[in-house]
Amino acid sequence: MEKPPMIGKNIQKLRTARNLTLNVLSERSGVSKAMLSQIETDKVNPTLATVWKIARGLSVDLHDLLDSNAIPKRKFAVNRNEAIKILDTDEHGVTIKVFSPLEMAGDLEIYMLSFDPKTTLESEPHFPGTEEFLTVIKGSVKVTAGENSTELHKGDFLAYHADIAHTIANESASQAIVSMVVRYAPNQG
């Protein structure tokens, strides 16, 4: 985070994703409609208390409000065997953070994926033998690998072979977060 957070667009994104009007959010949050409008257009520097009220009105954590804006623009081209293409994401509304300390993880890589409402992450096939293990931390996602499609909710866990094309979709109107452990094929490369 190098600049003061501009949470306006985030708030608006969350609000519209839930089909809430400024009037409704104003009632639910206790923040005036005018102030909401000005905050969403980044015309003011809202008070911490005000931001908290808005987060509460949107039924999200204050962190989520700040985080979705504090998008780590950092791209990364992690290559174990060959180029693994990870989208960078702003246009898709999917944020990927790398957690794994590579010197520790060996052939593992751990990611934290944040999905804005109605967003999808599409992955090309990985090398044969590659597996993915994911855990839903928040919200719900639909994972499709080949023919199979599975709906996962908060707390669910899924392991699958990732050497075919697969997608992770957040079809809901709220944010979804999943952690993913990718295990690359042992004898590859």
Place this chain on the structure above:
Amino acid sequence: MEKPPMIGKNIQKLRTARNLTLNVLSERSGVSKAMLSQIETDKVNPTLATVWKIARGLSVDLHDLLDSNAIPKRKFAVNRNEAIKILDTDEHGVTIKVFSPLEMAGDLEIYMLSFDPKTTLESEPHFPGTEEFLTVIKGSVKVTAGENSTELHKGDFLAYHADIAHTIANESASQAIVSMVVRYAPNQG
């Protein structure tokens, strides 16, 4: 978080822990000394931009300032030892579910751990080279491995060598759930 955040004491704690004076922090953050004093004593509702400046001046993430416990996160414990064992649990109030389909996971095992309030899971050292990757899905836990102790909250991720004795404790009054990926040492029986 049920009330608007009172970050005054957190800021003061961080500042004094670093032996910074209000003057110094004022210079480093660009926030006036007077305002810092008033914020620390919770006399005002600071602006989000101001809070961000203070976090920057303290070289911490904004989240750390908002969280009730102002502790830097995501450390990694490192060390070595021996022996393996996984407790079973019901008497301790800790439930372990195995998610990993073994034929897929190879040297990986995936668990879902549920902690009742005020419960702790103590593990003997695993084989040398064993690593654990855990993700907090709900609540908060305190992970201790050797000397190092880390407080993890919802959404946090931690990777550490598990070949020394380690404990995962839920010190809060509510349930905690974490997913754990255990990666056994590659060349170990």
Place this chain on the structure above:
DNA sequence: AAAACCTGTTTATTATACTGAACGAGCCCA
């Protein structure tokens, strides 16, 4: 077609966050 009802924006006013400077308390040294 205009009246009534939405939407989000902009105005005018009040409340207050923020600043620079003044203040009092504590410490060190002459």
Place this chain on the structure above:
DNA sequence: TGGGCTCGTTCAGTATAATAAACAGGTTTT
């Protein structure tokens, strides 16, 4: 017993966040 230094707090003025009310644009009503 001072002066000179620091510390954190409080004062007065200014900048601006927050509010209520008026506003413009677009749909639905009658």
